[in-house]
Amino acid sequence: MTDVRTVQVTFDCADPRAVGLFWNQALGYQVPPPPPGFDSWEALDATLPADQQGSRWAAVDPNGVGPRLFFQRVPEPKQSKNRLHLDVRAAPGLDGDERMAALESECERLVAIGATRISRTEPAPPMEGGFIVMADPEGNEFCLD
Structure with a gap:
């Protein structure tokens, strides 16, 4: 029998937080809790070099059913139609x-x-x-x- 894998859907974008918050509202998702040792994602972000701050964001299904969404900053703008949607x-x-x-x-x-x-x-x-x-x-x- 083949093991079933879960997937994470990753979005390349200019503003990970803004796009992530849109998808939270669109799907009823939420921001996952920050890693241990941090009171907030902003506190974690403040520990990163300036060029990496705000470069990532995530959204999760509060019921644990849907895939995790991950948003990563990329330098180039969107060029054409998505090959996956x-x-x-x-x-x-x-x-x-x-x-x-x-x-x-x-x-x-x-x-x-x-x-x-x-x-x-x-x-x-x-x-x-x-x-x-x-x-x-x-x-x-x-x-x-």
């Missing part, structure tokens, strides 16, 4: 107009916290239930599904 399950089990209304509602909430709406694909049964393509505050694409 997240599907945020905002309307599981819903179909047709009810599904699209739930996706639109979640889209509005995410736009209010910094996301950008890119496009909407209408349902086309039996293969396509419909979805909305969005981007986080730094342009990383994701779908509301």
Whole structure:
């Protein structure tokens, strides 16, 4: 039998804290506690060389179900469409107009916290239930599904 592995999803970004806080709000995630010996992440950050301060951030599912998200600062801006993206399950089990209304509602909430709406694909049964393509505050694409 093969061992099952867990995954961490890593985002390259210019502002790890800002992108991480967006995804906390988007997914209901939270900031993990700082390592032993530190009262806060800011206290740990203060011990790092100036060029490394603010270079990393993390978000975790408070229920321990979803993958850990890790955000790392990179010097270059985003260049093109993601080759991998997240599907945020905002309307599981819903179909047709009810599904699209739930996706639109979640889209509005995410736009209010910094996301950008890119496009909407209408349902086309039996293969396509419909979805909305969005981007986080730094342009990383994701779908509301």
